[in-house]
Amino acid sequence: MRSSFPTSSGSLALYLAEINQFSLLSQDEERRLARLYRRSNDPAAAHHLVTSNLRFVVKVSYEYRSYGIKMADLIQEGNIGLMKAVEKFDPEKGIRLISYAVWWIRAYIQNYILRSWSLVKLGTTQAQRKLFFSLARTKRELEKLEGGPGDERLSPQKIAKKLKVKPDEVLEMEQRMEGRDLSLDAPMGDDGGNSHVDFVPSKAAGQEESLAQREEQLLVTRKVEEALMRLDERERFIIEKRVMNDKPMTFKELGEHFGFSRERARQLEIRAKEKLKLELTQLLSDVDVSGLVDLVGPPKQLPIFREESPLEAAELHASNA
Numbered sequence: 001m002r003s004s005f006p007t008s009s010g011s012l013a014l015y016l017a018e019i020n021q022f023s024l025l026s027q028d029e030e031r032r033l034a035r036l037y038r039r040s041n042d043p044a045a046a047h048h049l050v051t052s053n054l055r056f057v058v059k060v061s062y063e064y065r066s067y068g069i070k071m072a073d074l075i076q077e078g079n080i081g082l083m084k085a086v087e088k089f090d091p092e093k094g095i096r097l098i099s100y101a102v103w104w105i106r107a108y109i110q111n112y113i114l115r116s117w118s119l120v121k122l123g124t125t126q127a128q129r130k131l132f133f134s135l136a137r138t139k140r141e142l143e144k145l146e147g148g149p150g151d152e153r154l155s156p157q158k159i160a161k162k163l164k165v166k167p168d169e170v171l172e173m174e175q176r177m178e179g180r181d182l183s184l185d186a187p188m189g190d191d192g193g194n195s196h197v198d199f200v201p202s203k204a205a206g207q208e209e210s211l212a213q214r215e216e217q218l219l220v221t222r223k224v225e226e227a228l229m230r231l232d233e234r235e236r237f238i239i240e241k242r243v244m245n246d247k248p249m250t251f252k253e254l255g256e257h258f259g260f261s262r263e264r265a266r267q268l269e270i271r272a273k274e275k276l277k278l279e280l281t282q283l284l285s286d287v288d289v290s291g292l293v294d295l296v297g298p299p300k301q302l303p304i305f306r307e308e309s310p311l312e313a314a315e316l317h318a319s320n321a
Contacts (some may be wrong), residue, residue, distance in 0.1 A: 034097065050079075060106060229301045
């Protein structure tokens with residue numbers, strides 16, 4: 001069944017004025033229309049039943065206005081509940097439609113509030129749903145009796161006694177109700193010119209920090225290049241192919257390249273590493289060592305001194321035997 005009555009998308013005041021134009025039905029007229037709808041599924045009869053009771057939906061919706069949800073949304077959900085009630089209503093039971101429909105109206109409004117309250121599901125049991133919707137009302141009633149809001153005598157034990165639940169259940173529900181989700185796009189301030197997301201700190205580096213990182217990167221790159229240039233040709237080749245390469249050459253391959261033994265290649269690598277350590281000692285003390293690799297890029301741009309693998313050690317031992 002589709003609704004053709006005025007929606008709450010426009011002004012709420014205009015909507016209220018429009019629904020008041022629909023007159024209330026007498027009990028006999030209501031029963032006649034309900035029988036017609038049940039017998040022939042007449043949409044005109046259903047429309048008449050719905051529009052004549054829209055004002056009651058507004059009245060029920062106002063009971064839930066303290067939950068911080070737009071009245072237009074509450075009324076819309078209540079209207080859906082009213083339509084559902086018209087579909088299920090049995091005129092032969094001898095009761096008025098609104099007496100039956102109010103349960104559907106409340107159910108749809110309450111479900112909408114629970115869905116809108118938090119991404120974490122609330123009110124998963126009937127008892128929790130009842131506590132959720134009775135807690136705020138009960139606290140207001142007790143505050144009036146015991147001295148107004150903020151009265152220290154309004155303890156969880158007193159609320160629990162009034163609601164006939166455990167104090168722990170009251171405390172848990174209060175915490176869950178206070179932890180309502182907040183949209184980062186929700187407007188802030190009197191003029192609504194800003195939103196919460198405008199005040200979320202960015203994880204990106206600031207302008208000064210980015211500039212400092214670029215300058216440090218240039219310094220590291222230049223110092224590493226200068227240190228490499230101070231090595232002789234063979235040492236520089238070994239460092240570039242053994243230490244700074246993603247696929248390092250073995251000592252055997254270096255020895256075949258230069259025409260000497262694997263042991264000689266290992267000795268040259270050790271000597272080259274010691275020279276680089278001396279050259280870069282001051283640099284490592286001037287920059288953040290933990291971020292040095294990130295500053296200069298992938299490992300092939302920075303000497304990373306690694307230990308010999310077990311396979312290389314075995315090769316050397318075999319060659320010296």
